[in-house]
Amino acid sequence: MSKRYEIRFSGAGGQGLITAGIILAEAACINEGKHAVQSQSYGPEARGGASKSEVIISDTPIDYPKATIVDACLAMTQESADKYANGIKAGGVLLLDSDFVKNEPKGDFKIYKFPITRTAKDEIGREIVANVVALGAMIALTDAVSRDAGLKAVLAKVPEAFLDLNKKAYNTGYDKVKDLLK
Amino acid sequence: MAKKVALLQGNDACAQGALYAGCTFFGGYPITPSTEVAEVLSIELPKIGGKFIQMEDEIGAMASVIGASLTGSKALTATSGPGVSLKQELIGYACIAEVPCVIINVMRGGPSTGMPTGPGQSDVQQAKWGTHGDHATIALVPASVQEIFTETVRAFNLAEKYRMPVQVLYDEIVGHMRERIEFPEPGELEVINRAAPTVTPENYKPYDTSFGDVPPLAGFGTGYRFHVTGLNKAQDGFPTTKAEYVDAEERRQISKVEKDEARAVIEKNEEYLVDDAEVLIFAYGSTSRSARYAVNELRKEGIKAGLFRPITLWPFPEKRIAALGKKVKGIVVPEMNLGQMNLEVERVVKGTCPVLHLGRVDGEPLNPGQIIAKVKEVK
Structure with a gap:
């Protein structure tokens, strides 16, 4: 990955997608020694409104810190899909939470989907880790960082009492997408 | 040994740079998109015996920074455009009284409340001309998380060296984004500390130009007594309207920054x-x-x-x-x-x-x- 690789996480404010972006950037820059920039934009409302977090990964220093043309995008809600699932490059990928995004964005990119939030709730037992399920899924979809680098960054971020929960969330998201790619 | 590497937010890097430079006082009032600077220092300053205070407003915050600096502390405030507008009178006071301090302006749009969560670069002329009266300005504009760290250190150095307020302006994008930073080791970056008076307290004058363009500033509480005012003043710090003092002081306070030998130190491109x-x-x-x-x-x-x-x-x-x-x-x-x-x-x-x-x-x-x-x- 010598050139820029751009990933956008979008959803509702409060879903932890900025955190997911931070963890991915940490995995790239601390665990893999690459350059990474994470940025976000959000409205004045703390929760509820559409929010996005962008991560750019490169082997060389990164100049423009925002996305130019996105290689991979995640949308967890219909509003975020409508607002942020654009500017995806030809042949890029879009991952959707299939329970919440019914009107799929159209474009020259591949769509992958599974019920991300429901997976967190039903298979992991806590809806709050939907962002970590999504992170595992995005890493599986993009190979932006290695599976191990991503997991290590997740575990470095969460309190000790929640290590197993987050590990399970990450691995579940990762495996679900690898199955979709088979 | 490999340097410590982290993914850090710009505002966090500003706080870490301030600590590296020896900052021991922060007085401020929270405002998006600068608040993280205050958050980090509210945790870190007490650990090193420093002081953090959230004042009643931006004006009080700037006053607290000037007061803290006069006791010898390296003092910082962080704000955004609306806060900088409120601080202008006291920025002018720090200019004329020659009190070192650092003001961080994480720029959003404007005028007035503008768009708090969006980026802007519309305070760059305010940085030069915001306070009334002729005065010199030093303003630094870092463009990366790493550079926010190093330029915050340099801002303290220039504030102490030239005995004046120094502003660091960066937009919300740089302030809120996170990127890779390598933490400089202690001693790796230059840290300039305030020059101490070389005369006894009874012979000390805070604006005595026989010590050069930037006379040493004694810290209150160290045995030196002197007068500080926003009025034009004579070498002893007391107000004066004598033309020769006023003219010479006004010109010196600008030339100390704008003369060629100072520009050679301050300018960086x-x-x-x-x-x-x-x-x-x-x-x-x-x-x-x-x-x-x-x-x-x-x-x-x-x-x-x-x-x-x-x-x-x-x-x-x-x-x-x-x-x-x-x-x-x-x-x-x-x-x-x-x-x-x-x-x-x-x-x-x-x-x-x-x-x-x-x-x-x-x-x-x-x-x-x-x-x-x-x-x-x-x-």
Whole structure:
């Protein structure tokens, strides 16, 4: 990955997608020694409104810190899909939470989907880790960082009492997408 | 040993840079998009015996910073445009009383409350002219998380060396984004501490120019008694209206920053592919990152573009820009305002080349494509 690789996480404010972006950037820059920039934009409302977090990964220093043309995008809600699932490059990928995004964005990119939030709730037992399920899924979809680098960054971020929960969330998201790619 | 590496937010890097520089006091009032600077220092300063205080408002915050500095502390405040507007009277006080301090302005749009969560670069002329009266200004404009760290350290150094307020301005994008930072080891970056008086307390005068353009400032509580005022003053610090004192003091306080030997220390720029450039882009802060991307794309198309990036915005790099203005076909000035630093570029190039402004104020950054299109307008 010598050139820029751009990933956008979008959803509702409060879903932890900025955190997911931070963890991915940490995995790239601390665990893999690459350059990474994470940025976000959000409205004045703390929760509820559409929010996005962008991560750019490169082997060389990164100049423009925002996305130019996105290689991979995640949308967890219909509003975020409508607002942020654009500017995806030809042949890029879009991952959707299939329970919440019914009107799929159209474009020259591949769509992958599974019920991300429901997976967190039903298979992991806590809806709050939907962002970590999504992170595992995005890493599986993009190979932006290695599976191990991503997991290590997740575990470095969460309190000790929640290590197993987050590990399970990450691995579940990762495996679900690898199955979709088979 | 490998350096400590982290993914850090710009505002966090500012706080870490302040600690590296020896900051022991923060007085402020929370405001987006600068609040993280205060958050980090509210945790870190008490650990090293420093003081953190959230004041009743921005004006009180600036007053607390001046007071803390007069006791010998390296003092900091962090705010955004609306806060800087409120601080102006006291910034002028720190200028005339020559009190070292550092003011961080994480820029959003404006005027007034504007768009708190969006980026802006519309406070850059305010940094120069915000407070009334003639005064020198030092303002630094870092463009990366790493540079926020190093420029915050340099801001404290310049504040102490020149005994005056120093402003660090960076836009919300750089303030809130996270990127890789390598923490400098202790001793790796220069840290300048305040010069102590070399005379006994009874012989001390706080504005005694026999000690040079920047007389030493004694800390209150160290046995030195002196008077501090916002009025024009004589060498002993007491008010005066005597023409020779007033004139000499006003001129000294500007020349201490703007004379050539001071500019050689204070000015700092980065030039990228400028040597053979036919079109120069003058850009600072996050916009300079878009500009660098644009330069690389333009070069691929065979257009000889180059980037001049001031890291010290004030004092303005007059001589270099004037010289470049004679060499290039045009200068493009992209910035997140409706026309500010282009005025200064125009002033110094004196019509030797066209100066094209590219402004954006909708809360989104200027992207490389917009800059590329503007560069192509230069004939």
